[in-house]
Amino acid sequence: MAPKVDFIKCDGCKAQDEPLCEQVCPGNLMTLGENGKAYCRETSDCWDCMSCTKICPVGAIETRMPFQLGYHGAKLIPMMGTNTITWTCIDIDGKVERFRCKTRTD
């Protein structure tokens, strides 16, 4: 399911030409709307890689879980550390699981 942008939080990366989500999206799907906020222009093409969700500096993007993985209301939320990602997985019953993975960007 496509990323959903919280228009109140999104600051369009200070209205630069390309917001961060647009830069990282492998499918080049994110772009700035006329209101200066980011949005996904072709929701059906999104393959839920969550790059935009991870990079958003103000935490304005949420990736909805596809129904095959979790029913409506299930959530997968990344929190980016310096060289780790902490994932929080919440299923529709409210059960929480957390994972911490190292990223090797150095």
Next chain:
Amino acid sequence: MEKRIPKIGVYICDPGGKVGKVIDLQILAEKCGKTKGVEHSEVIADPWSEEFLSGVREKIGAGEIDRIIWGGRFTVRQQEILKEKLTEATLNPYLHEWCDLELHGVGQNTEGTNVQQKKALSLVKMAIARAKHLQPLEPLDIPATDAAVIVGAGIAGLHVAASFLERGKPVHLVEQQSGVGGKVALLSRFYPLNCDPHCGLEYVLKSLRGSDKLTLHTLSKPTAIEGAAGNFLVTLQTEPRYVDENRCNGCGLCTEVCPVDLPVYTDNVQDEPPFQWENGIGSMIRDTRKAIHPSLPYAFPESYVVDRQACPEGCAKCRDICPTQAIELDQVPSERNLKAGAVVATTGWDPYPLSKMSAYFGYGSYPNVIGNLEMEQLLSRMSRGIDNLSAPPVKDLKTVGFVQCVGSRNKQHLSYCSSICCSATIKQIQQLKSIQPEVTCVVYYQDMRCIGFEEDMYQAVKKSEDILFVRGFPQITGSESGSSQLLAVAEDTFSGKPVKKDLDLLVLAGGMQLSQAGQDFAEVSGLPLNENNFLTGHYQCYPEESQRSGILSGGCARGPMNVSQSIDSANRAALKALNFLDGSISIQPTYPLVDKTKCDECKRCVEECPFACYHYDEKGFPEPDLGKCRQCGNCMGTCPVAAISLNNFTIKQLAAQIEVLENSFLDYEEPVILAFLCENDAYLAARAAVDSGLNPPLNAIYVKVPCAGAVNNAVVADALALGIDGILIAGCSDGQCHYVNGNQLVLKRSGDLREKLTTMMIEPERVRSESVEIQESTRFVEILEDYIKDLKELGPNPFKI
């Protein structure tokens, strides 16, 4: 980057034996010695003994250790001494790491010895982790210009120029008018000594005349200021003078043949005269000047200047008569670039336009209602015995009224007190009385504010019987008798009775505001004005500096000042500017570095840098201008991909420290707090809390940061994911941040993080930002205790093992 395995020496110093009484330092040293990377570990009694130091030097020389961790308390001075002593043994000063155990409450009391022992180990391990990522650093020297540009040649600008010339620095003095002197040249006297300001101007000009290092650019103003401290490029727009400054000897033959008469005291570059002559006293003074005339307001440079707009077509009488062929009537405006190490703005003040107050006191309606700057001119003429005033109202003054706070302390006009007008009025009364002793004066005021030594002047004037002080503002009407006198009716709010006076002259003490030139300067330099529309830096801590290093402001450009305060301020600005005029700028190596392999070019750092020091390099990456950078680290805090690090305070070092942070020094239920403390206040408050025996709880581990805004969310996320129960970020109070708004930025960012935590089903209270002032050590301890209480209620962090 070198890939050597670091060899760390750990020296735990406990000169007083205070810490040693509480915890076992030998065990601590032993455990440290077993940590990977540590080559040597010992407890020492006296780090200052030559015997010990030479031992360390030997170890460094033999390559046994290449970085040192000092456990224990060292003052900054002691740190510098140790760094210096070991620099001789080729240990770079940035390869030391300081681990202040006592700051963290170790050895302060005998409670919880076990916890203290474990905490000490945890702290040293953090220091070891950080030490592994230390890099040798050297300060940068950037070649710079030793010349200075001063904008505005009033009394402040002249004093700045004199200071620079004394130090042998080349000076470009830029003035919008044709001559120097500014507003002071228009005064009749200045207080408290009541001397002639021309004497004061002449005194400072003495050091300027004939100096080959001074270049005076009259009729000029800056149109662009590029670059950073040490290497500014200032673009000047210069209007033609039509007289060759070097050839003109000021003989004055030209004025004898010039056919044009102009009203005195208007200048050819100003669209409007310096103050409102037309309505007030302008109609009373019969003086005129020619289209070619000496420089105004003060005849320095000594060359004449032509008001070309006033010249009749085809007239070249002045050129024909000039014995030195100095007159060049075909000059055109020019532009030039000046290199400067520092720019000092001494752009001065303008009187608040009294026309805006015309509804109150009849300014503009009655010719004998004038501003106090016009009164200066009047007094100057009276004292010199120039008696060409268009007689009736002023020739034989009987009663003169003065109204204070015209425009100042008035929310619709200037909300602030212009601070000099009360004393200026007292001075004018004194001078008026000395010329016409029989005159009666009435002062209408709301409060008389003659501060400091000026009180003596006030008391002296108050004693006189024919000077009446009325607390209340008058209503002005034409006299009932039909003479040129004014009728002033005011309610004296002390007696509650109306006071009626017939006045021959009414002087309005108008307020001071930033000059037009100052506003233009702010626009050209991109500097903000403060809430009162003056140029300023941090109002208290670095008043003369601005948000752009190397650009300073002095005198009335900073706020209302009298002449002596203005000179004070100018000299302070000059002193600060000298730092940038050494011919090279030394930059501390702790500047920010952008990791271009990580950078996504999101440009957030460019937007959020409080000093606008980022620009784009040729590939579109952000690059800090090191001359402008104040090394606050707000870019480091803001970077969404954590790609920016201050040297010696890198994201990597922080992450490594946090990664080894063992929260097991406390019981599982006891919350562990990681506190990022701004080094300007919160850190010092924490230190004072320990020193004054407040016994702050052992739960917190402090990390000193250059500014609260330098804390990156990724680092905070790291700590949370590793099971730290609470993160405290403590910075300055609002509006007190030395880096403009670092505390605001971090508030916004931690707010974002809190919202994310909420969605993650983690209590948002685990991230808390606070503002702590330097003296609030008691409050700091309260904050910690309060936070511990809250965290206990929340229970341990879900990530805590």
